[in-house]
Amino acid sequence: MNSDWIPFAARAVPRYTSYPTAADFTGAVSESDAGAWAASVAPGKPLSVYLHIPFCETLCWYCGCATSVPNGYRRVGEYAARLKAEIDVWARALGPHGGIGHLHFGGGSPNALQADDFAALIEALRGSIGIRPGAEIAVELDPRTMHDGQVEAFAAAGVTRASLGVQTLAPAVQTAVNRIQPPDMVAGLVASLKAAGVAAINMDLMYGLPHQTTEDVVAAAQFAAEQGAARISVFGYAHLPWFAKHQKAIDEAALPDLIERLEQAGAAADALVAAGYLPIGLDHYARADDALAVAYREGRLRRNFQGYTDDPCETLIGMGATSISQFREGFVQNLKDRKAWSEAVAAGRLPVERGIAFTPDDRLRARAIERLMCDLAVDATEVCREMDAPESSLDDALDRARALQSAGLCTVSETRIDVPDAARLFLRTVAQCFDARTPAAPQQRHAKAV
Ligand code: SF4
Missing domain, CATH: 3.80.30.20 (tm_1862 like domain)
Incomplete structure (x- = not known):
């Protein structure tokens, strides 16, 4: 185990089962x-x-x-x-x-x-x-x-x-x-x-x-x-x-x-x-x-x-209570309170409590995060082209990923990021480079990276 990774293991990061989270x-x-x-x-x-x-x-x-x-x-x-x-x-x-x-x-x-x-x-x-x-x-x-x-x-x-x-x-x-x-x-x-x-x-x-x-x-x-x-x-x-x-x-x-x-x-x-x-x-x-x-x-x-x-x-x-739905336009979450959820359904209403509408930037970053989490690699330029965004739109993420290179959590070659197999456990840490919404400082609500 690379001892440089231990501080990263202790950091709180989202699970990135969705973006925005x-x-x-x-x-x-x-x-x-x-x-x-x-x-x-x-x-x-x-x-x-x-x-x-x-x-x-x-x-x-x-x-x-x-x-x-x-x-x-x-x-x-x-x-x-x-x-x-x-x-x-x-x-x-x-x-x-x-x-x-x-x-x-x-x-x-x-x-x-x-x-x-x-x-x-x-x-x-x-x-x-x-x-x-x-x-x-x-x-x-x-x-x-x-x-x-x-x-x-x-x-x-x-x-x-x-x-x-x-x-x-x-x-x-x-x-x-x-x-x-x-x-x-x-x-x-x-x-x-x-x-x-x-x-x-x-x-x-x-x-x-x-x-x-x-x-x-x-x-x-x-x-x-x-x-x-x-x-x-x-x-x-x-x-x-x-x-x-x-x-x-x-x-x-x-x-x-x-x-x-x-x-x-x-x-x-x-x-x-x-x-x-x-x-x-x-x-x-x-x-x-x-x-x-x-x-x-x-x-x-x-x-x-x-x-x-x-x-x-x-x-x-x-x-069901608390469940989250995903549409092309955004996410919605059902009421968490079971009584409120039940009453809304009984009244024939969609029992929705909150959610988020995607911006074009959310869609772009969600695509990059999903590809990285799935493939252990992503090319920022390819994602920008696929999503009809200017090719420099993810430059901030590439800069952040370069800062992780010296610790061996990823490599950045031009606009492509690769996570080595040995650093698979730190995928969420590298994915956070694309996250424009979650503060970089550790947060109590997210679990540690490892
Ligand atoms: S982990 Fe235990 S408490 Fe949690 S959902 Fe499964 S069975 Fe229930």
Whole structure:
């Protein structure tokens, strides 16, 4: 590990799953903007839809997601009914389009939904917006809280890909983060999914958790590979207790330090590459035959609010409280307060709280950031030409990138920036060179680079 990189690892940087980031959303963008943007989606083009299910049976102390413990099914069932109503509201707002090409259930734990409510949501989407033949229907699953018959019911409803939260297999770490999940439980779920015909399985792993060692991280990576996961993501734990209150239950003294975090991330990468996985972008690994690896090889990899994706859709409709939608014109975010979201939907309104309208400069910088995050390289001049901008428009970013060259985080040759494979973990740091909105000084609301 290059010791010059340690100060960069400690810096706070956005995740760049979007640009501008959610920190720049304001109430200046509202329901009327969302309605106008929805009405003008590209005719005949496929849409992506994200459904947020904000419920979990228990909270994992590391979690930064918008979720809660429902204590029984009543609140979950009411939420599902309201989500069905939101599908209708968006269906009425959307202009002519080509139906849903990618559908993603995230959370929270979407398996908090009973099988009939899950199937009803898919049917509602099929009936009012339309799901294209061959569409990917992906669902995030918590292996600890699957119910009898749920795998078969989800498969029958059309699920094609499942993402399993694994995080760590080490008992001491699982105890320290309030997530007890024996390996056999995960292996059993994988076997059930495959038997039901859901062959595409993703696994999420973590490093940087309390009491976690490099050996623990490598063991989890090897386990995920042995289970035949098509995609594996390895995320660093982001300790932001002022943002995610339950993280206060985590013993800060037991957290690995920066050097240990760098070692853990590097060891996971080595283990997965040794197991035959292709590194994708910052933190994903894919089997050579997986759609993400194919998209990467063909230069079609994208990055959106769900992370790296092969999804080419330019319109993403996020449904459920807190969800974010993306249009050609900008981003909108749904109301975060679940009661306010529910009341807005009940009144037949798009439940939008805030957002941002893109400027031409935002579009230009978003394109450069996305290419860099996906390809580990970007040519500023090519991006300017592609986006019809003056060729000097990204000179400020090139100057900032040159300042990172001496540390070895990137190379700049004329107008092209390359991030070496060894510095992959610092992609966000290099991407920040293109960010004209986020202050360079560390901010509490963003996680550390590594
Ligand atoms: S990590 Fe997953 S299962 Fe745990 S609280 Fe967060 S959303 Fe729920």
